[in-house]
Amino acid sequence: MKKVTMAEVAKHANVSKSTVSQYLNKRYDYMSKKTKQRIEQAIRELGYQPNFVARSLKQKKTSTIGVIVANILHTFSTQIIRAIEDVCHESDYHVIVCNADDDPDKEKKYIQMLMAKQVDGLIVFPTGGNINLYQSMVKEKFPLVFVDRIVSGLSVDTVILDNEAAAKLAVNHFIEKGYERIGIVTTSLIHNLTPRVERITGFIKAMEEHQMPIRDDYVRGMEVHLIKEGLREMYALDQPPQAILAGNDLALMEILTYAKENKITIPGQLALIGIDEVSFANIYNPPLTTVKQPVFQMGKKAAELLFRKIENPDPSGESRVHRFEPELIERESC
Template identity: 60%
Template structure:
């Protein structure tokens, strides 16, 4: 069995002290000549020395790693934001550990405990209801946390999310401008008061009321993903069927598209359809889908930057803020009513 190479072996090979090797490994080159650095680099290469990352992180009291816990990684929003977070962290010398909680509070709590055991320097979380006590304890200990996409009642921490009410208002107003009058909204379960879902329903209601249109509770469907086909059956069994649907997110959209295909409902002709969340297949679907896009990459950059600033300057006491981003309407043909408008 080969002998484990130590920092002392590298120091002997390079003809320098162990502290000089330590400075080199921690990128502290201020008092180190180019020739010394070259000798150390060659010694590390020749001896195939592997630094003990855990030991170094304990000395530095930092692992240069953050944890990211998302509620459901299947959302396009989640994957796009994660990509942006990872990019910012990589540029700043940080690694990311990605965890998918599957909208399960127990799984989320387990991941929190695992990430803390791995001594991550901070957390970015799309929080699920049920673990607010755990987050409160961490915040009271000044542990760096930033929330994404969702607010948590009673917890005061920086949060990055969409102006969800505005997203629904854009959707409803666009449909009304294109001649639709009986507009329904379908989204995933409202049981846990998940911020985007509730705010999007409220924005839908507000837009109808501002246009003097009566709000019909039977046009509002918030249910588990598996029950959405049943909800759509109920909508299309009404005496006054809706002539347009606002889809609350991309997973809901998939259920609506599947249902319309199975029941031969022609989107853009028999029913108008607009979805919150841009989807990769939106421009190539038949017909191309009108969407309300979130600036996911900007949101990911913002949430990562806030967290890294917290990690680097734990003494900076700034009041936490809610950072809202504006949605953008992308008009395509799924909301083009024959004989309406010029779009």
């Protein structure tokens, strides 16, 4: 099937080729409504498809960005992606999403692939394992924004929750409800990932501020598949915790599953708060108290920061860590 050219569209619409080009690039300043309608009709009748490769070569941009998430299984990740995609759609940008599975080697391959495809910029939930690659991108002034995780020693704009404040909101709520034996369970701390470390730090600080005892066997960071075993150990103690803060949605799911399998009532035998507003929180029985991240504002901010870098690749001023405030959503699990 013969490919329709821009010149044929111009002839069909009785306008110049440059006018069609201006229309395709949304430069309507000096274009009448009737001219736009004729071009729209010509494109529709001829079935014209713009040559995006040729356009990107001419404009030296692809109108495409890459998003590399550390683990797409997290509710937070999918919600942030949706927010980023919404902003990109409004700006006529395409989004390529890659899932690194918290694997630095996989992340590196995706970065290299996206760079080879000449994306205009990257939003990355960094694994923290590709410091030299990040550094080279910063040195080359490639548009780059980090989300959810800080990489020490790198000057990159980063969008992240105030994780200590999130943990403190939960601990304060537990204490207001009269709980004393309070624990925290989160996923693995081996790689010192920012949100997990900061949430445990916030938990400890809040407990100390209230002069509450902190038991090491109530503070757990484990691989997801080991969380149930960790909970069994906690419930084998002479005094198991009365309340647990789930450090993220994956930890929350394991705690809920363990509680169901062992007929532990919530909140009767275990008060529970999860960081991250999961989709089933208000329909679970009982509805779950959570600490909500403002994910859509965070995703929007990440996209806006990246677009700013794309438009001005040599910005003045230092990169910043942009912190967002959490919100406690009180329901019936605590």
